Amino acid sequence: MSLSSGICAQLYDFARTHNGQNISTTLNGVDVRIIQRHEDADHILRLNAANYRKNMAWFRLVFGPSRFSEDGHAWQIRRELTQSYFNKFDREKTFQLASHYATQAISSLTKTATASDRIDDAILRTMTASVLVENFFDIKLEATGIDLSILATFMEAGSDYSFVPHGKTTDLYRNRLQQLPDLRRTVLRQLGYFRDPELPQSPLLHDLLAADQREADRIVLEHELMTFMAAGAETSAATMSWACYLLALYPEIQDRLRSLSQAFWQSSHPSWKTLASIAPLARFISETLRLFPPTPIVARYAIEDDNLSDNSVPAGQNIMVSFIGIQHDKRLRDNPWQPDITDSRAQIASGDTTAFSIGPRVCGGKQFALLEMITFLSIFLTRARFELTSDEPPAYLWKSQMLRQGGQPVRVVEL
Numbered sequence: 472m473s474l475s476s477g478i479c480a481q482l483y484d485f486a487r488t489h490n491g492q493n494i495s496t497t498l499n500g501v502d503v504r505i506i507q508r509h510e511d512a513d514h515i516l517r518l519n520a521a522n523y524r525k526n527m528a529w530f531r532l533v534f535g536p537s538r539f540s541e542d543g544h545a546w547q548i549r550r551e552l553t554q555s556y557f558n559k560f561d562r563e564k565t566f567q568l569a570s571h572y573a574t575q576a577i578s579s580l581t582k583t584a585t586a587s588d589r590i591d592d593a594i595l596r597t598m599t600a601s602v603l604v605e606n607f608f609d610i611k612l613e614a615t616g617i618d619l620s621i622l623a624t625f626m627e628a629g630s631d632y633s634f635v636p637h638g639k640t641t642d643l644y645r646n647r648l649q650q651l652p653d654l655r656r657t658v659l660r661q662l663g664y665f666r667d668p669e670l671p672q673s674p675l676l677h678d679l680l681a682a683d684q685r686e687a688d689r690i691v692l693e694h695e696l697m698t699f700m701a702a703g704a705e706t707s708a709a710t711m712s713w714a715c716y717l718l719a720l721y722p723e724i725q726d727r728l729r730s731l732s733q734a735f736w737q738s739s740h741p742s743w744k745t746l747a748s749i750a751p752l753a754r755f756i757s758e759t760l761r762l763f764p765p766t767p768i769v770a771r772y773a774i775e776d777d778n779l780s781d782n783s784v785p786a787g788q789n790i791m792v793s794f795i796g797i798q799h800d801k802r803l804r805d806n807p808w809q810p811d812i813t814d815s816r817a818q819i820a821s822g823d824t825t826a827f828s829i830g831p832r833v834c835g836g837k838q839f840a841l842l843e844m845i846t847f848l849s850i851f852l853t854r855a856r857f858e859l860t861s862d863e864p865p866a867y868l869w870k871s872q873m874l875r876q877g878g879q880p881v882r883v884v885e886l
C-alpha cells in the first residue's frame with residue numbers, strides 16, 4: 472500500500488460522519504480545511520478562484536512544472552499551448568480508437584478470467600494510454616517504448632510525497648523520496664522518445680516542441696507529457712476499473728446497459744453522436760465518477776482572508792476540496808451511496824460535472840474522457856459479463872488517482 476492511501480478511506484469516513492459539513496483537521500501535522508459542501512467548492516474553485524492558488528508545490532518538485540501544477544502566467548501559457556487541441560479533438564477518431572483498444576482490452580481481461588479473480592489495472596492503463604497517445608500524437612503507444620508500469624510506480628511514489636499540504640516532512644516521506652530520482656530519470660528518458668527528429672509531428676507535438684525551444688517560457692516537453700499521461704490515461708483507466716466493479720455489484724444495471732449497448736452496436740450506423748446520447752450509459756459513467764472520483768481531492772491555498780458558508784478562512788489556509796464529500800452529500804440526493812441511472816435531470820455535484828472539477832482549472836480533457844469512456848463501456852458490455860468475486864468493501868490505493876488495492880474483485884467472462 473502506498474503511504475498516503477489512508478487519505479481516501481479518511482475522505483469516505485468524513486463523508487459519512489460529517490455529511491454535508493466542512494471539516495477542520497490536521498494531516499501530517501498541517502492544518503487543513505476539508506470542503507464537503509458544494510456551495511463552498513463552487514466559491515473556492517469558481518466564483519472566487521483568484522483567491523485560491525493551486526497548492527501543488529511538492530507535485531511540481533517531483534514531476535516538474537507543468538500545466539497541471541502551475542498558476543498565473545506560467546499556467547496560462549501552458550493552457551493556451553494545449554487546450555485548443557483538447558477542445559477540437561476529432562470525435563470520430565476517438566470513437567474508433569476507443570472501440571479498437573476496448574476490444575483488445577476486453578479480450579485480455581477475459582483471457583485472465585480463469586487465472587485471476589481480479590481486474591488487472593495494467594490492461595486498462597494500456598487501453599487508455601493507447602487511445603490518448605494515438606489520438607493526440609498519431610503514434611502507437613507500443614512504438615514509443617514507454618513502460619507504463621514504471622510511470623505508474625513513479626506516480627505512486629510521487630503522490631505519496633506531493634499531495635500533502637505545504638508543511639512538515641516525516642521520515643516516511645523522506646524514505647519514499649529516495650526512490651524518486653531513479654524512477655524520474657527512467658520516465659524522462661522514455662518520454663525523450665518524442666524528441667526524435669525522425670518522428671512525424673502531430674500539430675500538438677509540433678507546438679510542444681516549439682514551446683520547449685523558447686527558453687523564456689521554461690516549458691519542458693517531458694514535464695508536460697508526464698502530467699498529460701497521468702492526467703489523461705490514469706484517470707480514465709481508474710474510472711473504467713470502478714465501472715467494472717459497479718457493473719458486477721449491480722447485475723440488474725449491467726443487464727439494462729448491456730441491452731442498450733447491444734442495440735446500439737447492432738444498429739445500421741452506430742455513431743459516436745448516437746452513443747453519447749444514450750442517457751443511461753452516460754448516467755452510469757457519471758455515477759461511477761460520483762461514487763468513486765478518480766481524483767478524489769484537489770488542493771488549494773487561500774491567498775487572503777475569505778468567508779465560506781459555515782466559517783471564515785484565514786489567509787494561508789490549506790484547503791482540500793473533497794469530491795467524495797461533495798458527491799455524497801445527503802442534501803442533494805436521497806441515497807448518495809447508491810448509483811442511480813434512471814434520473815436523467817442534470818444534478819448538482821454529479822460525477823460528470825464535479826469530478827472533473829469546476830471553474831478555470833476544470834479538467835482540460837473532460838469531453839474527450841467522457842466520449843472515450845462511454846465507448847469503452849459499450850464495447851465491454853457487448854463482449855463480456857462482469858461477476859463479483861468478493862463482497863469485501865473497497866480498500867483504496869492512492870497514486871494521484873484513486874484505485875482499488877489489488878485490483879477490483881471482478882471476473883470478466885466472455886459472452
Ligand code: HEM
Pocket residue numbers: 525538539550557702703704706707710760764765766769770826827828831832833834835836837839840
Ligand atoms: C475520468 C477522467 C478524468 C478525470 C476524472 C479528470 C479530472 C481532473 C480534475 C479533477 C482536474 C483538476 C485538478 C485541480 O483542479 O487541481 C483535471 C485537470 C486536468 N485534466 Fe483531467 N481528468 C480526466 C481525464 C483527462 C484527460 C483524458 C485529459 C487529456 C486529454 C485530461 C487533462 C487534464 C488537464 C490538462 C488538466 C489541467 C487543467 C488546467 O489546470 O488547466 N484529463 N482533471
